[in-house]
Amino acid sequence: MTEGTLTTMGKSRRFIIGAVIIVAALSYLIYGGMQQAMVYFSTPSELKNQEGTVQGKFLRVGGMVLTGSLQKNTKALTYRFQLTDGAASIPVYFKGAPPDLFREGTGAVVEGRFGEDGVFRATTIMAKHAEEYSPPKEGHAKSRSFVPGQEKR
Secondary structure: OOHHHHHHHHHHHHHHHHHHHHHHHHHHHHHHHHHHHOOOOEOHHHHHHOOOOOEOOOEEEEEEEOOOOOEEEOOOOEEEEEEEOOOOEEEEEEEOOOOOOOOOOOEEEEEEEEOOOOOEEEEEEEEOOOOOOOOOOOOOOOOOOOOOOOOOO
16 A cells, blocks of 8 residues: 555544534534423323422422413412313412413413422413414404505505
C-alpha cells in the first residue's frame, strides 16, 4: 500500500468515527428532551394503593373533577374538589388562579403533595381540553374568513 492510500483510509475512518459521535450525541439530546416533555401522572386508585408511601412526596395526579365537588372561594382564590378516576377519588386543595378550562366534569392533572390530613395540596392545576371537535350547530353564525379586496362596504 502506498502512503496516499493509508492517509485516505485514515481520513475516512476519522470521518466515520466523527459521524457516529455526532449521531450518538444528537440521539441523546433528543431522547433527553422527550423525557422532560412527557408528563407522567398517577391516578387516585394508584395513590390509594400506595397510601403510606406517598406522604410528602411531590406527585402528579390525573383524573376527572367530580361533578358537585367543586367549592371555590373567589375572593381568597381557594378551590377544594374531588379528583376521581371512576374507582377512587382524592380530596384536593388549591390556592391560586386555575386555568380557564378548569371546571367540574373535566379532566385535570394536579401537581403537589399530600398533607398529613390526607388532602392533596396542589401547587399547579393543568386542565385537559376536550379532544373531540364538534362543528357549529345549525343556525348559528359561522365565522367568515378575511379575503383581501372583499371587505364589507
